[in-house]
Amino acid sequence: xxxxxxxxxxxxxxxxxxxxxxxxxxxxxxxxxxxxxxxxxxxxxxxxxxxxxxxxxxxxxxxxxxxxxxxxxxxxxxxxxxxxxxxxxxxxxxxxxxxxxxxxxxxxxxxxxxxxxxxxxxxxxxxxxxxxxxxxxxxxxxxxxxxxxxxxxxxxxxxxxxx
Numbered sequence: 001x002x003x004x005x006x007x008x009x010x011x012x013x014x015x016x017x018x019x020x021x022x023x024x025x026x027x028x029x030x031x032x033x034x035x036x037x038x039x040x041x042x043x044x045x046x047x048x049x050x051x052x053x054x055x056x057x058x059x060x061x062x063x064x065x066x067x068x069x070x071x072x073x074x075x076x077x078x079x080x081x082x083x084x085x086x087x088x089x090x091x092x093x094x095x096x097x098x099x100x101x102x103x104x105x106x107x108x109x110x111x112x113x114x115x116x117x118x119x120x121x122x123x124x125x126x127x128x129x130x131x132x133x134x135x136x137x138x139x140x141x142x143x144x145x146x147x148x149x150x151x152x153x154x155x156x157x158x159x160x161x162x163x
Contacts (some may be wrong), residue, residue: 003104005058010049019069023091060076060105068092076102085115106135116160
């Protein structure tokens with residue numbers, strides 16, 4: 001399966017915003033978020049391109065077709081010269097889910113950067129927790145840690161791709 005991560009350029013921002021609308025729709029069952037009076041989720045991603053190099057959005061493409069996106073955040077870049085990398089947002093279009101595309105895209109992102117990583121999921125999002133545990137275990141075996149953050153109601157897995 002030909003799959004690649006393609007950096008999203010500012011001129012492709014509208015495509016990413018369209019994908020974010022679908023992402024917000026999918027997640028509304030976990031977040032409780034509602035659409036605005038225009039029938040949209042009011043997505044603003046301008047800061048991805050306003051000189052803040054922490055944000056790294058990529059389209060997930062299969063055979064030249066956009067099938068999702070992934071955003072890698074260099075979490076503490078402003079205070080640490082060796083920032084933790086976070087999968088900030090991740091979405092595969094429903095048509096392509098359960099086909100291995102999400103798993104392969106995540107692993108491509110992990111291989112792209114030699115770094116310490118954090119992946120978090122909402123407590124209520126069992127499918128995401130199951131997916132990420134499976135991906136990380138398939139990639140790192142048991143060489144990762146997981147903890148639950150009570151006040152944020154999130155599970156967080158941490159591992160490194162330095163070795």
